[in-house]
Amino acid sequence: MIRFDHRVDRSLRLQPRRPLIGNQALSRITDDVARPLEARPGLGWCAAFAAAATALSIGVACVAYEIATGIGVWGLNRTVGWAFDITNFVFWVGIGHAGTLISAILLLFRQQWRTSINRSAEAMTIFAVVCAALFPLIHMGRPWLAFWVFPYPNSRGSLWVNFRSPLLWDVFAINTYMTISLVFWYVGMIPDFATLRDRASAGLKKTIYSIASFGWNGSHRTWSRYETMNVILAGLATPLVISVHSIVSMDFATSILPGWHTTIFPPYFVAGAVYSGFGMVTTLLVLTRSLMHLEAYITERHLDAMAKVMLLTGSLVGLAYGTEFYIAWVSGNVYEQATFIGRATGPYAWCFWTMVACNAVAPQVLWSARVRRSPAALFVFSILVNVGMWLERFVIIVTSLHRSYLPSSWVMYRPTLIEVGTLLGSFGLFFTCFLLFIRLLPMIAMWEVKGAHRARGAASHG
Amino acid sequence: MASAYLIATFAEPEALVGAVETIRAHGFKIYDVYAPCPVHGLDEAMGLRRSRLPYVTLAAGVIGCAAAIALEFYVAVFDWNLNIGGKPDNSLLAFVPIAFELTVLAAGLATAAAFLLRAGLFPGAAARPAGPGVTDDTFAVALRWRPNAFDTGEARHLLLASGATDIRQMVGDL
Numbered sequence: 001m002i003r004f005d006h007r008v009d010r011s012l013r014l015q016p017r018r019p020l021i022g023n024q025a026l027s028r029i030t031d032d033v034a035r036p037l038e039a040r041p042g043l044g045w046c047a048a049f050a051a052a053a054t055a056l057s058i059g060v061a062c063v064a065y066e067i068a069t070g071i072g073v074w075g076l077n078r079t080v081g082w083a084f085d086i087t088n089f090v091f092w093v094g095i096g097h098a099g100t101l102i103s104a105i106l107l108l109f110r111q112q113w114r115t116s117i118n119r120s121a122e123a124m125t126i127f128a129v130v131c132a133a134l135f136p137l138i139h140m141g142r143p144w145l146a147f148w149v150f151p152y153p154n155s156r157g158s159l160w161v162n163f164r165s166p167l168l169w170d171v172f173a174i175n176t177y178m179t180i181s182l183v184f185w186y187v188g189m190i191p192d193f194a195t196l197r198d199r200a201s202a203g204l205k206k207t208i209y210s211i212a213s214f215g216w217n218g219s220h221r222t223w224s225r226y227e228t229m230n231v232i233l234a235g236l237a238t239p240l241v242i243s244v245h246s247i248v249s250m251d252f253a254t255s256i257l258p259g260w261h262t263t264i265f266p267p268y269f270v271a272g273a274v275y276s277g278f279g280m281v282t283t284l285l286v287l288t289r290s291l292m293h294l295e296a297y298i299t300e301r302h303l304d305a306m307a308k309v310m311l312l313t314g315s316l317v318g319l320a321y322g323t324e325f326y327i328a329w330v331s332g333n334v335y336e337q338a339t340f341i342g343r344a345t346g347p348y349a350w351c352f353w354t355m356v357a358c359n360a361v362a363p364q365v366l367w368s369a370r371v372r373r374s375p376a377a378l379f380v381f382s383i384l385v386n387v388g389m390w391l392e393r394f395v396i397i398v399t400s401l402h403r404s405y406l407p408s409s410w411v412m413y414r415p416t417l418i419e420v421g422t423l424l425g426s427f428g429l430f431f432t433c434f435l436l437f438i439r440l441l442p443m444i445a446m447w448e449v450k451g452a453h454r455a456r457g458a459a460s461h462g
Numbered sequence: 463m464a465s466a467y468l469i470a471t472f473a474e475p476e477a478l479v480g481a482v483e484t485i486r487a488h489g490f491k492i493y494d495v496y497a498p499c500p501v502h503g504l505d506e507a508m509g510l511r512r513s514r515l516p517y518v519t520l521a522a523g524v525i526g527c528a529a530a531i532a533l534e535f536y537v538a539v540f541d542w543n544l545n546i547g548g549k550p551d552n553s554l555l556a557f558v559p560i561a562f563e564l565t566v567l568a569a570g571l572a573t574a575a576a577f578l579l580r581a582g583l584f585p586g587a588a589a590r591p592a593g594p595g596v597t598d599d600t601f602a603v604a605l606r607w608r609p610n611a612f613d614t615g616e617a618r619h620l621l622l623a624s625g626a627t628d629i630r631q632m633v634g635d636l
Contacts, residue, residue: 026498027599151537160537164546169559176567183574190583195498195597197589214578215587217636218596220495222581224505228513229577233570236519240566247559450499 026450030195033444036292037196041439044291052431059425062418063138071141073418080401080413085135087393088423091276092132092430093174093248094269094389097241098277099125100181101309103188104237107230113305115448116297120288120438121281122185127433128280129178131426136170138422166250173247180240184233190216191226192442245273252396258339259400262327268320272389275313275359278306279385286379288438297444300373307372310385311363317392318360335405343399347412351391352399358388466607466633467493468617469592470626471600475501477625478601482507484624485603490617493604494636496596518576519569526568530561590636604636 041049066073076083099121106114137143149171151161161168194216197209216222246266253265282303289298328340343352362384371377403410437443472478478501482492492508495501504510534557538544543551578584592602603626605617618629 025599027595030498030598151533157542160542162544162546163534163538163560164549164553164556166559169563172560172563176563179567180570183570187574187577191498191597194589198591198594198597210589211586213589214583214585215589216583216597217589217591218496218498219581219636220497220501220504220508221510222583223497223500224510225513225515225577225581227500228515229573232515232519232573236566236570236573240563243559243562243566250559447499 025453029446029449029453030199032294032296033192033442033446033449034196034199036438037440037442038199042291045435045439048287048291049432049435052428052435055424055428056432057425057428058421059428062421062425063134066138066418066422067141067143071139073416075414075416075419077411077413079404079409079411080398082401083394083398083413084415084419084423085139087390087397088426089132089135090248090269090393090397091390092128092135092426094245094273094276094393095280096125096128096132096177096181096277097245097270097273098281099123099128100177100237100241101274101277102281103184104234104241107234108238111305112452113302115452116294116444117281117285117302117306118448119185119188119445120284120434120443122181122188123437123441123443124277124281124284124434125181126178126185127430127437128277129174129181130433131430133174133178134426134429166247166254169247170251173244177240177244180233180237184237187226187229187233188445188448189441190214191218191447192445194218195446196442242270245269252400257400257404258333258335259343259396262324264320264323264327268317268324271313271316271320272359272392275310275317275363276385276389278310278313279382279389282306282310282378282382283386284434286375286382288443289375292438292443294444297449300375303375303378304369304372307366307378307381310381311366314359314363314366314385318356318363321356321360339400339403342403343395346399346403348395348399348402351395355388355391355395358384359392362388465635466631467592467636468605468607468614469602469630469632470605470621471593471595471602471628472625473600473627474625475504475601478603479503479507481603481621481624481626484620485605485617488616488620490605490620493606494592496592496602496604498595498597498599498601501601515573515576515580519573522572523565523569527561527565529568530564531557534560590634592632592636593630604632607631 074084099118102114102121103118103125106118137146140146149161149168151163190213193209193213197206197213200206200209246269249265249269252260253262255261285298285306286303289295325340325344328336331337343349362381365371365377365381371381398413402413470481472481475497478495478497482495482504486492486507486509495504495508497504531554535552535554538553538557539551549556591597592604593600596602603621607614621629
């Protein structure tokens with residue numbers, strides 16, 4: 001006769017036998033996430049893809065023309081040597097930050113709500129960093145020599161790169177950020193690839209998922225290590241993401257130009273990056289949840305939480321604007337003061353005031369819970385965030401450059417159509433990648449949602 | 463070489479954890495547990511050691527940092543020192559950002575690589591599922607089954623009593 005352990009008795013009491021093998025709540029999650037990958041794309045997706053691909057083609061044409069002809073096709077001049085392209089660069093790097101914040105920092109803070117949006121936010125990070133990296137590359141004029149930015153023994157001496165330059169720090173920061181984000185994203189998808197592999201019937205799909213899933217079979221010994229690895233990668237990605245935008249800000253802050261030469265830049269840029277990134281995540285997720293019918297996973301609670309982050313970071317950005325003006329005022333430095341007065345009243349004042357309206361004033365509507373929980377209102381707001389944060393970089397870069405120490409060099413900068421087309425193209429690239437992602441890859445981390453679902457269930461039982 | 467396993471499936475992770483505790487309390491050894499998501503409390507129930515991955519991270523991070531500083535110092539001080547804005551050859555503070563980035567890069571890549579290596583995961587590795595649904599909605603416990611090595615009857619009873627929905631024997635590799 002077998003004597004049962006008290007734990008068996010307990011489990012017998014708590015767990016009545018079920019007629020079904022498997023857990024319905026969990027298989028439902030698999031079905032909901034895998035369904036869009038197995039069905040034909042809807043009309044909405046096709047229309048969005050056509051628009052994105054068109055924008056991308058325009059961008060490709062503009063970049064090809066610029067590379068074939070030279071940087072002269074842009075509106076840059078000897079005074080304003082950085083303008084549209086570097087604005088786009090900083091804008092896109094900033095967008096990427098929300099993905100890492102959601103996937104790494106919120107993981108460390110054990111925020112379970114992140115599980116259904118972290119995969120798409122990470123994907124967004126990667127596509128945004130690709131878009132960002134494009135701009136310094138094409139600004140080089142001779143992008144086929146881009147490998148010169150890496151320190152390698154060469155036949156020119158060896159003439160090495162200058163390790164004291166923030167532009168070189170940028171090279172390392174962006175490349176590290178891209179690599180670590182890619183690894184984090186891919187490793188996170190391995191269990192889901194295994195789920196898709198086991199769902200697929202034989203054929204090309206099954207072969208691809210088999211290769212991509214690395215032979216994953218759900219072993220708990222592996223899960224245990226996997227969770228350790230995820231926490232380590234999150235712990236590494238957290239200071240990394242802060243370092244990336246800090247270094248981007250040092251591209252400006254280490255110069256002596258009034259308007260750029262400020263110590264507030266690193267935290268100010270990081271707050272702005274998170275604000276703009278959450279704006280873009282909101283734009284994407286409000287669209288995606290209705291396009292892919294995932295309202296049950298990307299809920300109003302998610303939108304509410306993201307809106308709160310935008311309220312915080314938008315207000316931080318507003319505080320930074322005020323601080324910059326205050327410091328310029330008390331600095332006693334006439335050049336600093338002239339730059340800031342010029343920003344608010346000069347020829348680019350409309351950019352400045354639109355920026356203040358979008359970034360510092362508009363987020364205050366998020367104090368209202370009704371706005372935070374309305375997808376339509378948040379969508380409109382997120383567009384304002386994108387516009388405002390793009391203009392912020394434009395204002396910082398162009399208003400500081402176009403009128404600095406030497407009045408005889410003062411000029412105006414206007415973008416050419418080629419530059420506008422290139423910006424459009426970067427949006428096309430971003431959305432093309434994102435639309436392909438939601439069609440071809442599991443856009444919700446099934447295993448994480450299942451884990452969070454179980455954890456919630458256990459908590460409510462206990 | 464193919465081995466035989468006794469595989470019990472569960473619908474609820476709580477029952478699974480209970481079963482693992484019971485089975486181990488009765489002196490059986492668990493070969494492995496299969497689950498569609500990480501199950502909390504299973505590490506303790508299975509008696510798994512803490513992963514040693516953090517040591518890999520630390521070692522790779524230290525190497526990455528040292529290599530970065532060594533390269534920057536060698537290039538800027540020994541190989542070709544350039545006077546840039548009158549800054550000293552050994553501008554150690556300016557070398558910090560790149561040293562930091564390379565620390566993170568080396569540590570992150572090494573951690574992921576060590577994980578894949580230790581778990582035997584690589585592109586094209588053959589998947590050895592413990593049964594249908596373990597990557598979807600089912601939890602499974604596998605015991606290595608050798609004739610006469612343990613009392614199959616007792617193991618079956620214990621597993622069923624802990625809430626197993628199905629118990630079967632499997633011959634193959636896991």
